[in-house]
Amino acid sequence: MSEIIIPYFEIYIFIYVSFELFKEYLNYRQYLKNLQKEMPEEIKPYFEEKVFKKTQKYKKAMAEFVILKSFVHLSELVVALWIGILPKIWEQSISLANKIVTSPYLDKTGMIIFILYFLILNMFFDLPFDLYHTFVIEENHKMNKISLKLFIKDNNLQLILSWIIASFLFYFILIILEMKIKYFYLYIWALTLAFGLLFTVIFPHLIQPCFNKVVPLEEGSLKEKILVCCKKEGFPLKKIYVIDGSTRSAHSNAYFYGFFTKHIVLFDTLIKNLKEEEIIAVLWHEIGHWKYWHDKIFLFIAMIYVFGLLFIFSLITQNSYIAQCFGFYSFSNFVSFVIFCLLVNPTDFILRFFMFWISRRNERIADLYAVTNGYGQELKNGLIKLTKDNLGNLNPDPYYSLFNYTHPTIVDRIKCITMALKLTNKND
Ligand SMILES: [Zn+2]
Numbered sequence: 566m567s568e569i570i571i572p573y574f575e576i577y578i579f580i581y582v583s584f585e586l587f588k589e590y591l592n593y594r595q596y597l598k599n600l601q602k603e604m605p606e607e608i609k610p611y612f613e614e615k616v617f618k619k620t621q622k623y624k625k626a627m628a629e630f631v632i633l634k635s636f637v638h639l640s641e642l643v644v645a646l647w648i649g650i651l652p653k654i655w656e657q658s659i660s661l662a663n664k665i666v667t668s669p670y671l672d673k674t675g676m677i678i679f680i681l682y683f684l685i686l687n688m689f690f691d692l693p694f695d696l697y698h699t700f701v702i703e704e705n706h707k708m709n710k711i712s713l714k715l716f717i718k719d720n721n722l723q724l725i726l727s728w729i730i731a732s733f734l735f736y737f738i739l740i741i742l743e744m745k746i747k748y749f750y751l752y753i754w755a756l757t758l759a760f761g762l763l764f765t766v767i768f769p770h771l772i773q774p775c776f777n778k779v780v781p782l783e784e785g786s787l788k789e790k791i792l793v794c795c796k797k798e799g800f801p802l803k804k805i806y807v808i809d810g811s812t813r814s815a816h817s818n819a820y821f822y823g824f825f826t827k828h829i830v831l832f833d834t835l836i837k838n839l840k841e842e843e844i845i846a847v848l849w850h851e852i853g854h855w856k857y858w859h860d861k862i863f864l865f866i867a868m869i870y871v872f873g874l875l876f877i878f879s880l881i882t883q884n885s886y887i888a889q890c891f892g893f894y895s896f897s898n899f900v901s902f903v904i905f906c907l908l909v910n911p912t913d914f915i916l917r918f919f920m921f922w923i924s925r926r927n928e929r930i931a932d933l934y935a936v937t938n939g940y941g942q943e944l945k946n947g948l949i950k951l952t953k954d955n956l957g958n959l960n961p962d963p964y965y966s967l968f969n970y971t972h973p974t975i976v977d978r979i980k981c982i983t984m985a986l987k988l989t990n991k992n993d
Contacts, residue, residue: 572890573886573887573890573891574646574890574891577907577908578643578646578647580911581642581643581910581911582639582643584911584914585635585639588635588914588968589632589635589636589639591962591964591965591968591969592628592631592632592635592965593632594962594964594965595624595628595958595961595962595965596625596628596629596632597962598960598961598962598965599621599624599625599628599958599960600621600625601621601960602621604617605959605960605976607976608959608960608975608976611949611975611979612949612952612953612959616953616959617959617960619706619956620952620956620957620958620959620960621959621960622706623702623706623708623956624956624958624960626702626705626706627702630694630697630698630702634694637694638690641690646891646907649891649892650686651683651891651892651893651903651907652891652892652893652894654679654682654683654686655675655679655893655895655900655903656895657682658675658676658678658679658682659671659672659675659895661675661678662674662675662678672739672897672898672899673736673739675897675899676732676735676736676739676899677732677736679899679903680728680731680732680735681728684724684727684728684731685724688720688724692720695720696716699711699716700713700716703814706956707815708814708815708816708956709814709815710811710812710813710814710815711812711813711814715812715813719776719813722775722776726772726775730764733760734756734757734760735899735902737756738753738756738902739898739899741753741756742882742898742902743898749879750872750875750876750878750879753875753878754871754872754875757871757875758868758871761867762824765822765824766824768822769822769828773808777808777809777810777812777813778808778809778812779806779807779808779809779830780806780807781804781805781806781807782805782806782807782831786841787836787841787844788805790841790845791805791829791845791848794845794848794849794852794938795852798852798856800827800852800855801825801826801827802826802827802828802829803823803826803827803828804828804829805828805829805830805831806828806829806830806831807830807831807832807833807836808830808831808832808833809833810832810833810834810835811832811833811834811837815834815954815955816832816834816954816955817832817834817835817838817839817951817954817955818832818835819831819832819835819844819847819848819851820851821851821854821855827855829848829851831844834954835847835951838950838951838954839947839950839951840943840946840947842940842943843943843944843946843947843950844947845940845943846935846940846941846943846944846946846947847935847944847947849934849935849938849940849944850931850932850934850935850944851931852934853930853931853932853933853934853935854927854931856934857927857930857931857934859927859930859931862923862927863920863923863924866920866923870916874905874909874912877905877909878901878902878905881901881904881905881908882898882901882905883901884901887904888900888901888904891904891907917968918967918968921967921968921969921970921971922967924971924972925970925971925972925973928971928972928973928978929973929977929978929981932944932978932981932982932985933981933982933985936982936985936986936989937985937989941982941985941986941989942986944982945979945982945983945986948975948978948979948982949975949979952975957975958974958975959975961974
């Protein structure tokens with residue numbers, strides 16, 4: 566009986582291109598929305614006509630940019646895979662490694678060179694788009710604050726850090742694979758978790774200071790009010806920081822991090838543009854995320870997802886036929902991992918859809934938490950200001966936002982908060 570030959574490569578390209586075209590269709594829908602001149606009735610009570618026009622202009626430019634960038638990237642990737650760029654880089658990495666080290670270290674050194682090659686190539690393709698986005702689109706809409714010098718420094722630093730981190734992770738993964746133990750995917754899973762944990766611990770202390778200046782929030786009424794809120798709710802606050810987001814962009818934000826004790830980080834732009842009571846409302850929203858375990862839920866989902874992926878990896882790891890379909894004729898543990906990363910790429914789109922759906926639900930819960938703590942009106946005012954300052958989308962396409970938004974649209978949030986405010990006023 567003859568063996569069935571499955572054209573893995575062609576199937577992969579077909580699935581990948583289909584996903585990408587679907588994303589392009591969503592981008593196009595959003596673009597059409599940003600072409601509209603007429604202001605939607607539902608946003609009229611909260612935003613002036615000139616704000617609508619300004620955001621439409623910015624979002625139209627962004628949509629055009631995203632459509633073009635996605636199309637160029639898709640074409641580049643298909644051509645790169647078709648002509649076998651990755652196998653060629655791998656062969657060159659191994660031959661270079663051959664000149665430096667001998668047999669037992671060949672694969673690992675080849676892997677470190679391959680990652681650097683790959684990152685440089687990626688940067689080379691991304692750079693024209695990143696430059697255009699920052700110094701043309703953001704600049705034209707007065708959202709860019711970064712200098713070319715800082716931009717170059719950030720990019721180089723990012724490249725070096727990504728290289729070091731990825732090399733370390735893959736180095737240990739290769740050691741586990743070389744051991745040829747039975748449930749090796751469980752060990753890799755544990756390693757990935759440990760790495761993730763380590764990264765979140767070292768990020769604020771070692772990595773973030775390379776990019777941003779983070780200073781403790783100075784004493785004063787804002788700090789006192791934050792401390793009162795945290796104490797009232799039992800939020801395990803360690804420190805409050807201010808980050809110099811304004812050195813790079815006009816966008817503003819707030820977030821917290823940490824496992825057992827939490828650090829709150831406020832953008833300097835947020836402090837500058839919002840009233841104190843509005844910042845406290847944003848803080849209640851953040852405390853809401855903590856109260857309902859939103860960060861832990863995401864971590865749990867991510868753990869299950871990584872486990873699922875690694876289990877699939879254990880099924881295909883020794884299949885040198887799949888590697889050959891992708892043009893790799895010298896098979897190794899690292900090659901199987903590279904192919905695996907390629908194969909799981911489209912599943913990321915599906916995972917993101919579910920993650921974004923959960924995230925939007927969590928954002929509504931956090932908003933309602935601020936309302937129940939008496940800061941509904943301030944949160945509403947703060948969100949309207951933030952949308953104006955960040956040039957948020959005032960005319961989102963419903964399908965585009967379903968697949969791309971981590972937060973509900975501004976109109977949805979305002980409606981939800983207004984409804985909750987009416988209910989709490991009735992109950993009082
Ligand atoms: Zn939130």
